[in-house]
Amino acid sequence: MNFELNAEELAVIESAEQVAREVIQPLARHYDETETFCADSIKALGDLGCMGINLPETYGGLGIGSLAMSRVVEAVAGACASTASAMTAHFLATDSILLGGTEEQKQEWLPRAASGELLGAFALTEPAAGSNPADMRSRAVREDGGWRVRGSKHYITNAKEADFIVLYVKTDAEAGHKGISAFMVPRGTPGIDFSSPEKTMGLRGSTIYELALDCWLPASALLGVEGQGFNTAMAVLDRGRVEVAAMSLGIANAALQASLNWVRERQIGPKPLAAYQGTQWRLADMYAQLESARLLTMKAAARRDSGERFSLDSATAKLVAAECAGFVTDAALQLHGGYGYVRDLPLERYVRDARILRIFEGTSEVQKIIISRALLDACK
Numbered sequence: 001m002n003f004e005l006n007a008e009e010l011a012v013i014e015s016a017e018q019v020a021r022e023v024i025q026p027l028a029r030h031y032d033e034t035e036t037f038c039a040d041s042i043k044a045l046g047d048l049g050c051m052g053i054n055l056p057e058t059y060g061g062l063g064i065g066s067l068a069m070s071r072v073v074e075a076v077a078g079a080c081a082s083t084a085s086a087m088t089a090h091f092l093a094t095d096s097i098l099l100g101g102t103e104e105q106k107q108e109w110l111p112r113a114a115s116g117e118l119l120g121a122f123a124l125t126e127p128a129a130g131s132n133p134a135d136m137r138s139r140a141v142r143e144d145g146g147w148r149v150r151g152s153k154h155y156i157t158n159a160k161e162a163d164f165i166v167l168y169v170k171t172d173a174e175a176g177h178k179g180i181s182a183f184m185v186p187r188g189t190p191g192i193d194f195s196s197p198e199k200t201m202g203l204r205g206s207t208i209y210e211l212a213l214d215c216w217l218p219a220s221a222l223l224g225v226e227g228q229g230f231n232t233a234m235a236v237l238d239r240g241r242v243e244v245a246a247m248s249l250g251i252a253n254a255a256l257q258a259s260l261n262w263v264r265e266r267q268i269g270p271k272p273l274a275a276y277q278g279t280q281w282r283l284a285d286m287y288a289q290l291e292s293a294r295l296l297t298m299k300a301a302a303r304r305d306s307g308e309r310f311s312l313d314s315a316t317a318k319l320v321a322a323e324c325a326g327f328v329t330d331a332a333l334q335l336h337g338g339y340g341y342v343r344d345l346p347l348e349r350y351v352r353d354a355r356i357l358r359i360f361e362g363t364s365e366v367q368k369i370i371i372s373r374a375l376l377d378a379c380k
């Protein structure tokens, strides 16, 4: 397995790390406390070309591989997890067009999305359909040469800020998951009501909304082929899980680095906290989990680029990395004692931001279902 990065990829990572450090990280606390969309951070990523790092150069992407992309996502998440969430939700939208759209649709939307001119959202989840999207109730019915769409979506990242939403609904109510199709919904489409942003535990600078749908879309809004929506969404989520794993590494690494600084400075009795063996063992556990998760993420990223099936790899990386971020951020807060609990330091934000990683883009339980199915299928 090749984990090497070329000079161009290293340069992109270096620029992204610099912007993460100098622009995004200083804004993170503001977005968290004001619970406002991380617009300036997303703009900075757009200016850098990083809103298209998931796309090939043909469609305006930077032409870097998934391994380099996951390093960029990690750097952004370490600085501000909300920004990483808004960015990766945009990738779910553009991946949907890349994998499911016609050539004309790719040309129409992707270059401007890659440049940061347009922001995307990915709308799959509904109140009654989260882990099992086939339960969705939103429908599109042919009407007046186009489609009448009725239903609702919830917890949709970027929905109100987005210039377009990739909307997954049923075009055949009787066909289960084979009846799901995707549609392009440009900003300003009449008949879509957005809720106020949901009040969330973490990722408070990455806004999520409920959408009430009663709108008409032209025939050209159908993304690619009718009935292919479920396959597209699952392939998109396979890719997205590598990005969630990378986000997990970013938050966990930020928490570990903060802890390494803290335990050397904090005096407990006659010596620094770092001198106690209990502290050293905790740090070693944090590091070991982080490095295991990192290797799995790198493996999934490399396999994503290889063209082979990588559902098993991305589910495993997402499961392990998300659980790792939970463990490492909690351990980091514990090492900081009361200083970790109050909001002067970002430790409590790391804990809050990391919690969603075990839930979105498939819960940890859903990843276990994907993993065990792949293992059992391989035995047939």
Ligand SMILES: Cc1cc2nc3c(=O)[nH]c(=O)nc-3n(C[C@H](O)[C@H](O)[C@H](O)COP(=O)(O)OP(=O)(O)OC[C@H]3O[C@@H](n4cnc5c(N)ncnc54)[C@H](O)[C@@H]3O)c2cc1C
Residues within 6 Å of the ligand: 089, 122, 123, 124, 125, 127, 129, 130, 131, 132, 154, 155, 156, 157, 158, 200, 203, 208, 356, 359, 360, 361, 362, 363, 364, 365, 366, 369
């Ligand atoms: C901050 C945030 C951002 C989000 N962004 C987006 C977005 O941009 N686009 C979008 O479409 N969605 C988005 N979501 C939705 C997210 O993907 C779902 O919340 C997630 O998939 C889980 O679905 P659910 O909430 O309906 O939980 P449920 O599916 O109701 O799950 C509840 C519990 O049941 C468990 N469970 C489910 N099935 C099984 C099973 N077969 N066996 C055992 N246990 C099971 C789950 O693991 C979980 O513990 C977002 C959610 C949040 C909170």
